Amino acid sequence: MPSIFVFDAYGTLFDVHAAIGRFRGQAGPDADRMSDIWRTKQLEYTWTLTLNGHYTEFWTLTEQALDFALARVPSVDKALKPKLLDAYFQLDAFPDARAALRTLKAKGHKTSILSNGSPKMLKGAVDAAGIGADLDAVLSVDAIKMFKPRPEVYALVTDHYKCSPGDVTFVSSNRWDVAAGTSVGFRSLWVNRSKAPDEYLDFPPAQVLADLNTLAEQA
16 A cells, blocks of 8 residues: 555544534534534535635634524524634544554554645644644645645645655545545545445545544554
């Protein structure tokens, strides 16, 4: 397997629903619905802006998406907004993510993040999770002011490592992200924790994983 492992951050290494998880009791019975809308709108804004040739930092879009979700689900107390944003800034890492990164580094592989997140956001999440020592690079789309799935975003990896796309194993829980990685020539792995149906069949993953433990075992 290639020795350069590049991970999506949000949803792959970090649990995007951990923020609402900390306040589910206060948020009430519609907590998970609100969190799903929050995540959906956050991504929608990145796609819409990039298609329109514009860019707004991911943290701003995260807050705007939360505003929309809270308005869409009025049963969740809007007073929770600052607490939810603070929690999102320091999201919990999946337990298997910590273990996988540690194992890959111990085996001599290079490990990186490629994310829509702003540098400040990513530092907050990486520091909170305590995984900084297991990463060689944290690459943000902020460097080129456009979001995934533009091919220019994935070129940040090959530019950083001075390598060809075939040298990269790209790991994401987002099927559209995996499709984009495949389209640029990465060996792309789909972490399908939610057992979602496959899509983007013209750009298949090289492998489907239930979690990151399998990746660490195979590397």
